[in-house]
Amino acid sequence: MISVLFFALSLAQPRQSRGLPEEHLQAPREAGSSKGPLYLGTGISLAWRSSPGFRCETRQTEENPTVPDSRSHRGPHPEDAELFAPTEWEKLRQATYDLSWLLTRGYVNPSALTLVGNRYRLTARQRLAVERSACGDRELIARRARRLDPSAVKGCRILIDGYNVLTTVEAALGKGVLLLARDSTYRDMASMHGHYRKVAETVPALELIGKTLEQLEVPEAVWFLDRPVSNSGRLQALIKSVAESHGWVWEVELVNSPDPILMEASEPVATADSVVLDYCGNWLNLGRLTVERFIPEASVIDLACPPDPFPDQGNHP
Structure with a gap:
């Protein structure tokens, strides 16, 4: 069992750390200032990100994208009352913590998310929520700064x-x-x-x-x-x-x-x-x-x- 776990973790482990460089962990720049570094992290190409149609956070859904969108409200998904009921919150928090722990140590998605999602038996929509909520410690510090x-x-x-x-x-x-x-x-x-x-x-x-x-x-x-x-x-x-x-x-x-x-x-x-x-x-x-x-x-x-x-x-x- 332990060997299987380490094998799964090895699949998620990147060859290089994805953390932010130390110089990016800085105090807030004064509003309107142009000073300070722009970090282009490991595996990130600004040219690729600027290509037509690219969005950093792809909106995902379990719905069929070919069905015409007839919604009149930006309300909850039909399954959200069950998937995000109060009885699910602690499990989702722990899953977010575990994914953040893995990201902090250099593991990457989707492998890390798959490992966490399988452990807590999360649905696709719950996994999406955990992915959107988690971040590594270095990213957390830099964003707050x-x-x-x-x-x-x-x-x-x-x-x-x-x-x-x-x-x-x-x-x-x-x-x-x-x-x-x-x-x-x-x-x-x-x-x-x-x-x-x-x-x-x-x-x-x-x-x-x-x-x-x-x-x-x-x-x-x-x-x-x-x-x-x-x-x-x-x-x-x-x-x-x-x-x-x-x-x-x-x-x-x-x-x-x-x-x-x-x-x-x-x-x-x-x-x-x-x-x-x-x-x-x-x-x-x-x-x-x-x-x-x-x-x-x-x-x-x-x-x-x-x-x-x-x-x-x-x-x-």
Whole structure:
């Protein structure tokens, strides 16, 4: 039995460590500063990530992607009430902790996730939740070091990872499952498959995001949307319309992939995309801030997997 376990771990073990270099573990850059390194980690090609249609966090689902999307709400999956019932939380937390432990020691997905998922007999959707919530210790430290206190963005222009932030707030309004991940972000379980559909929560979500930026005294924001995702043009027009009706100074850009733009940006970035967080400069936890301020009834499952070896010293999300 022990030999089988070590064999499984050996399959997940990479040839080289995937940890961040020491120079990346730095204090937050001053909002708007362009100083500081951009880490291009092992096995990551920025040129590949900037190719048309690439997204760092691929939205996955157990649904048949060929079936037309007729949803009118960004609500929970039909099986979520069972898969994410309170009786499942401790198992999911422990699985997130175990996966984070493996990632810290250089093991990689999907092998590490398969090992953990099999141990706890997780379904595909539960495994996705664990994967989205886990991260290694070095990534955790680096992300926290560059996370901005909400007061730090006063007077700054913010760059927003459009679909990433919007779908999280939509899911919160639609009573969909939100995950409190180890890095303090909220991540949703929504699935896009290269197609975005406006739902009943879209306009209210945009308005709440705008109100949050107003409270933070952010004078200007630039939204980045994936051009290859269908209906991005319609969403662009909708965002501009909402901004105009409230007097908000928002730009909306359609680009092949927002990720390399956000990773290289000198201005604060609003996202919960794990790969972008590993390579960007300072970032704002905008999705979580919006949900906590305006949607207290949101269905949030804490998978932050204590014990935390690096307690968060700040009191901001």
